[in-house]
Amino acid sequence: MTVKLNFKIDGNDFTRAGEASGEVKRVLKELGLPSDVIRNVSIALYEGEINMYLHANGGQIEVAVSPDAVGMVLTDSGPGIENVALAMKEGYSTADDNIRSLGFGAGMGLPNIKKYTDHMMIETEVGVGTTIRLKVYIK
Amino acid sequence: MNIENHSVRLREDKCKGCMNCIKRCPTEAIRVRNGKAYIIHERCIDCGECIRVCPYHAKRAERDTLDLLEGYKHKIALPAPALYGQFNNLDDIDRVLTAFKMIGFNDIFEVSKGAELISEATRILLKRGELKKPVISSACPAACRLIRVRFPGLISNVLDLISPMEEAARLARIKAQEETGLSQEEIGVFFITPCPAKITAIRQPIGLAKSYINGALAIKDVYPKLLEHMNHLEDTKPLRESGIIGVGWASSGGESAALLREHYIAVDGVENIIKVLEEIEDEKLTNVDFVELNACTGGCVGGVLCAENPFIARSRLQRLRKYLPVSCNHLESDEIPEAMNWTTSLKELSVLKLAENVEEALELMSKLNSISEHLPGLDCGTCGAPTCRALAEDIVRGIASESDCIFHARDEAGNPSFEGPLPPPFRKPSEEGPQ
Known part of the structure; x- marks a missing residue:
């Protein structure tokens, strides 16, 4: 049995970042998953949501919960990532001063997503968009 | 939890079965069934929100009356500091405390005394740096229960010291036994409470197996009786033994300010608490050492069993401050007395889970x-x-x-x-x- 959840992320209002990860967290709590799994999923998703606001003007999140793992697919049609290896480096950010003044753009987004998930795969094409596939295992 | 342990109850005869309480309950613990509200007790955190919003007064905080005093030889009142904010133009807390002696109490032990000691113990623990950050205060029982129900992952952040109310009761019992030679069974300790959550916390204590308190009287029930005597006091006795730090606990921000350090936040109102706990859970709240939580707006002065509105009570307490020393109670050393520590831990209440597996x-x-x-x-x-x-x-x-x-x-x-x-x-x- 798998439970699927879908969210469309509106890219126009950054204060709404966290709505999708918050909703996912609520569902995971009702499913009775261990708190560390819930925390890892919601931190990774929140970072993903923020990235969609900052770089891609929104996107889509699909979450699939099965008895052994929480799978997440984050898709956007933003500018794509030119150098994935560089983007994965802690502290590297392409965010402009406006974004930094909001407290974002510390260059920890992708590294944090990696840190809090068991599996991470990035598919990206400049000018087309980015898809990130994530998995957190339920031990 | 057993229904008898909950303070918040429904008066069926007054309930019209309207939607007011079900819509406002922060834990979705109420349903209307068969034309009457029904509280799902496992989910209820005793915040008192339903009491506040019910237009028909069908929700009630189950509490004790002064008759209960009769069962004890030596009766001690434990006024919550929120009580002092109820009186207009009060400039001497001794007037309130002296009046307690005229309504049947032998002695008074201020909860603000316990608060000053808990503040000092918290300062020591924070200084030692062994606690998981951010440390979440455990003084508001409704907030504690909310954590058990909705944020079990944060239980390990909760400060494991007994509440000022219990600390005051513990010390009051020691003092009474020394002074009167009576046995503990003959000593009655009564908390003068601003809210139903504290009443529940006496019946189902947080961090200890059995409460030191025998009963709870509502501030709004005691207030008119005290006032009657306060208006005709010939002289007052010097009973006040706490200062700005202890009395400050009555309002949101008081517990934090008493820590004498930066990097804290004080959150009041259940909805706000939920938002902040979500952020802590997601590790979004960084650079904060201490999080004070009060389920009621304004802190304990906003409790549903207070007589005055929280904003006026708060401003009156501000006024009272200028007559008070900073703090009157100190620990004997940097060692925290064993009895201040929790002996039982907070347990997760898995009422939100749909199934066990x-x-x-x-x-x-x-x-x-x-x-x-x-x-x-x-x-x-x-x-x-x-x-x-x-x-x-x-x-x-x-x-x-x-x-x-x-x-x-x-x-x-x-x-x-x-x-x-x-x-x-x-x-x-x-x-x-x-x-």
Whole structure:
């Protein structure tokens, strides 16, 4: 049995970042998953949501919960990532001063997503968009 | 939790079965069934919000009366500092404390004394740096219960010291025994409470097996009796033994300010607490050492058993400060007395889980989602559940049915006069003007 959840992320209002990860967290709590799994999923998703606001003007999140793992697919049609290896480096950010003044753009987004998930795969094409596939295992 | 342990209760005869309480309960713990509200006790955190919003006064905080004093030889009042904010133009707390002696108490032990000691112990613990950050205060029992129900992952952040109320009661008992030679059974300790959550915390203590307190009287019940005597006091006795730090605990921010350090936040109101706890859970709240939580707006002065509104009470307490020393109570050393530590830990209350094992829960969640899609999403509450999603949850838990939704019932009845979106468009005003 798998439970699927879908969210469309509106890219126009950054204060709404966290709505999708918050909703996912609520569902995971009702499913009775261990708190560390819930925390890892919601931190990774929140970072993903923020990235969609900052770089891609929104996107889509699909979450699939099965008895052994929480799978997440984050898709956007933003500018794509030119150098994935560089983007994965802690502290590297392409965010402009406006974004930094909001407290974002510390260059920890992708590294944090990696840190809090068991599996991470990035598919990206400049000018087309980015898809990130994530998995957190339920031990 | 056993229903007898909860302070918040329903008076069935007064309940009209309206939607006010179910919509405002922060833990979705109330349903209307068979025309009456029903509290799901496992979910209730005793915050008192339903008491506050019920227009028919059908919700009540179960509490004790002064008659209870009769069962004890030596009676001690433990006034919460919020009490001092209830009186107009009060400039001497001794007037309040002296009046307690005229309504049947032998002695008074201020909860603010306990608060000053708990503040000092907290300062020592924070200085030692062994606590998991951010440290979450444990003084508000409604907040503690909210954590147990909705944020079990944060239980290890909760400060494991007993509350000022229990610390005051513990010390009051030691003092009374020394002074009177009576046995503990003959000594009655009564908390003068601003809220129902503290009453529940006496019946079901937080961090200790048995409370040091025998009963709880509401501030708003005691207030008129005290006032009567305060107006005719010939002289006051010097009973006040606490200062700004202890009395400050009555308002939101007081417990934090008493820590004498930066990097804290003080959060009041259940909805705000939920938002902040979500952020802590997601590790979004960085650079904060201490988080003070008060379920009531304004802190304890906002408790539903207070007589005065929280904003006025707070401003009166501010005024009182200028007559007070900083603190009157100190620990004997940097060692925290053993009795201040919790002897039992907070336990998770897994009332939100749909099922014990994940596979079963997934089945139910999948059903819940598909039921949810077919409900109107208006959250009207007519089915007795606060939201359409809560109804869907009740259905999969087996305590409600889809036909409880009046829109569902309307479609099944096929009555054409019910067709189209509800409510109807604005009626046209009649030619004769308003009726």
